Amino acid sequence: MDTVQQHMLDSYRAARHGEDAPPPPGAHDLEVLRTIRRRIRAWTAAHRPPYA
Numbered sequence: 097m098d099t100v101q102q103h104m105l106d107s108y109r110a111a112r113h114g115e116d117a118p119p120p121p122g123a124h125d126l127e128v129l130r131t132i133r134r135r136i137r138a139w140t141a142a143h144r145p146p147y148a
Contacts, residue, residue: 097105099121107117 103118103121110117
């Protein structure tokens with residue numbers, strides 16, 4: 097099952113239970129990538145090698 101099919105199934109289940117539909121696939125991809133980049137930059141800044 098791919099992501100579109102899973103989203104359709106989740107939307108159907110949410111509608112049957114009277115809940116809000118889930119966000120479409122890929123809706124938060126940029127936010128996740130920015131968070132990963134920010135964490136990598138913070139880690140590298142904290143673990144820089146000492147200068148001689």
